[in-house]
Amino acid sequence: MFYYLSLLPRTALFIVHLTNHLQYIQTAMTDALLQEEPEVEETWRQGAMLGRLGVPDDFKGSAVFLLSEGSSFVTGTDLRVDGGHCASA
Amino acid sequence: MMPPTAVSDVDQEPVPSDIYSQPSVTTVSSSLPTQQLLSLAGKTIAITGGGRGLGITLALAVLEAGGHVACLDLLPSPSPVEWAQVAKLAKTSNLSVSYHRCNIADEEVMRQTLSDVTDEGDRHNAPFAGTIACAGIQQTTPALEYPVDDFERMLNVNVTGTFVTCKQSARMLVERKLPGSILIVASMSGQVANRVSSHDTQQLGLISRLTMLLMFRG
Numbered sequence: 001m002f003y004y005l006s007l008l009p010r011t012a013l014f015i016v017h018l019t020n021h022l023q024y025i026q027t028a029m030t031d032a033l034l035q036e037e038p039e040v041e042e043t044w045r046q047g048a049m050l051g052r053l054g055v056p057d058d059f060k061g062s063a064v065f066l067l068s069e070g071s072s073f074v075t076g077t078d079l080r081v082d083g084g085h086c087a088s089a
Numbered sequence: 090m091m092p093p094t095a096v097s098d099v100d101q102e103p104v105p106s107d108i109y110s111q112p113s114v115t116t117v118s119s120s121l122p123t124q125q126l127l128s129l130a131g132k133t134i135a136i137t138g139g140g141r142g143l144g145i146t147l148a149l150a151v152l153e154a155g156g157h158v159a160c161l162d163l164l165p166s167p168s169p170v171e172w173a174q175v176a177k178l179a180k181t182s183n184l185s186v187s188y189h190r191c192n193i194a195d196e197e198v199m200r201q202t203l204s205d206v207t208d209e210g211d212r213h214n215a216p217f218a219g220t221i222a223c224a225g226i227q228q229t230t231p232a233l234e235y236p237v238d239d240f241e242r243m244l245n246v247n248v249t250g251t252f253v254t255c256k257q258s259a260r261m262l263v264e265r266k267l268p269g270s271i272l273i274v275a276s277m278s279g280q281v282a283n284r285v286s287s288h289d290t291q292q293l294g295l296i297s298r299l300t301m302l303l304m305f306r307g
Contacts, residue, residue: 056142056143056146056147057146059143059146059147059150059274060146060147060149060150060153061150063147063150063151063221063272064127064129064150064151064154065127066270066272067129067132067134067151067154067156067218067219067221067270067272068126068127068128068129068154069118069119069121069125069126070119070123070126070127071270072117072118072119072268073117073119078275
């Protein structure tokens with residue numbers, strides 16, 4: 001059993017927050033929404049302690065860490081990349 | 090019998106300096122020097138949703154970290170501007186990058202695609218080392234008008250699709266006895282109340298279900 005477990009891949013939930021996943025990240029998917037309802041951007045921005053919307057680049061470091069040997073003792077957990085949104089909720 | 094006396098840790102005998110090099114101490118992969126620890130050199134990573142947006146940015150990240158990438162997406166072809174960057178970086182770094190068109194909810198297709206990715210990795214001497222499950226769709230519709238069909242479509246892609254991605258990736262790693270990581274990109278909406286879309290319930294289900302499934306398998 002333990003031998004089998006050691007073959008299991010490490011899994012980590014990589015929680016993309018940016019205040020609600022792709023919704024609060026500036027990507028093409030959210031740009032359209034922001035164009036229609038610009039006041040939404042201010043609401044989102046205020047939600048994040050770091051005072052800005054996230055961008056896809058904000059996830060690069062965390063993804064690489066979780067894929068590398070550096071996280072070889074990390075599994076079954078989540079890494080929240082949300083500019084502090086959940087912490088301030 | 091004398092009562093126990095307080096022992097000062099300052100007065101203790103120093104720990105012998107060779108204690109950490111004793112053969113009984115396990116050497117783990119984390120023993121690598123830090124720069125290598127955070128490198129993805131010699132690894133091939135699959136990224137679903139790698140055709141645009143977050144996925145394609147993470148493809149760039151993997152390449153910059155020295156890894157090879159396989160982008161999986163439903164789109165006929167990846168976002169042209171970003172893909173040009175990805176292809177250029179791969180070329181100058183002598184790393185491979187590939188694009189596979191597939192539907193993550195189709196298990197047979199996913200099994201075949203991931204098998205191809207793993208074989209590809211072997212050819213480049215960079216074994217398959219995991220997946221970033223980044224594919225997802227979203228739809229903002231007022232809750233009281235949300236059609237059930239749309240809800241089910243989102244469930245199929247976001248939850249079932251991610252499940253299939255994780256299952257087949259894990260299978261590939263276990264079958265070929267490869268170490269690796271599976272990352273699931275999910276939304277905060279699953280844990281904090283938010284008035285957006287069906288995204289919320291789906292993400293919550295996704296998080297709890299997949300974590301349990303993958304941790305307690307076997």
